[in-house]
Amino acid sequence: QKEVEQNSGPLSVPEGAIASLNCTYSDRVSQSFFWYRQYSGKSPELIMSIYSNGDKEDGRFTAQLNKASQYVSLLIRDSQPSDSATYLCAEYSSASKIIFGSGTRLSIRP
Amino acid sequence: EAGVAQSPRYKIIEKRQSVAFWCNPISGHATLYWYQQILGQGPKLLIQFQNNGVVDDSQLPKDRFSAERLKGVDSTLKIQPAKLEDSAVYLCASSQTRGKPQHFGDGTRLSIL
Numbered sequence: 001q002k003e004v005e006q007n008s009g010p011l012s013v014p015e016g017a018i019a020s021l022n023c024t025y026s027d028r029v030s031q032s033f034f035w036y037r038q039y040s041g042k043s044p045e046l047i048m049s050i051y052s053n054g055d056k057e058d059g060r061f062t063a064q065l066n067k068a069s070q071y072v073s074l075l076i077r078d079s080q081p082s083d084s085a086t087y088l089c090a091e092y093s094s095a096s097k098i099i100f101g102s103g104t105r106l107s108i109r110p
Numbered sequence: 111e112a113g114v115a116q117s118p119r120y121k122i123i124e125k126r127q128s129v130a131f132w133c134n135p136i137s138g139h140a141t142l143y144w145y146q147q148i149l150g151q152g153p154k155l156l157i158q159f160q161n162n163g164v165v166d167d168s169q170l171p172k173d174r175f176s177a178e179r180l181k182g183v184d185s186t187l188k189i190q191p192a193k194l195e196d197s198a199v200y201l202c203a204s205s206q207t208r209g210k211p212q213h214f215g216d217g218t219r220l221s222i223l
Contacts, residue, residue, distance in 0.1 A: 004152075031209075032209050034211055034212075042216075043199075043201055043214040043215060043216055043217045044153065044201075044214050045214070046211045046212070046213065049211045088152055088153070090152075092208075092209045096165065096166070096208055096209070097155065097158075097166055098143065098155055098158070098212070099155075100152035100153045100154070100155075101152050102150075102151050102152045103151075103152050
């Protein structure tokens, strides 16, 4: 079973700082990666998708993909208390399967 | 654009009873997914449909779980009989096609007594 691994946290970051979330995956051939945010008691919502090596920016969010090292990361600039949530990393594997990590809990302290 | 609709939002049943969940995906989305999410864990894929065909049901406990998407639009997931370990949130998601970003419904929180 191919896996997606994330540090469960909690990751505590002061307000206004950069939050860095990381994810590693085992399927070398995976092409598509997604970051979802999940507030407590709510369903996941898509933040970003990334398909090629390098950085992809959307507002305060930057996704980074490094296929050689098999990791994908999410940077959140100018962190706000509303960013406090669990962040889920997911890959679309070579076997056409969606695999989610267990999530990293992020806490932004005022 | 209307989102993914799920019902019911909450369900409480006793073990060995049966339960069914309903999902209506975003209009035009060919791929539909059912996930089980246990507290503190990531979503676990139970079954994936492409139109009305099953693409992946490798993690579906087929002795008690069943799902269908007869007309390639809405879908139902059934559990019969329920066990205590089935207590979880059941999420439905849809995407335009396989490999594209998914959009989730609000989920059904199932409690087994």
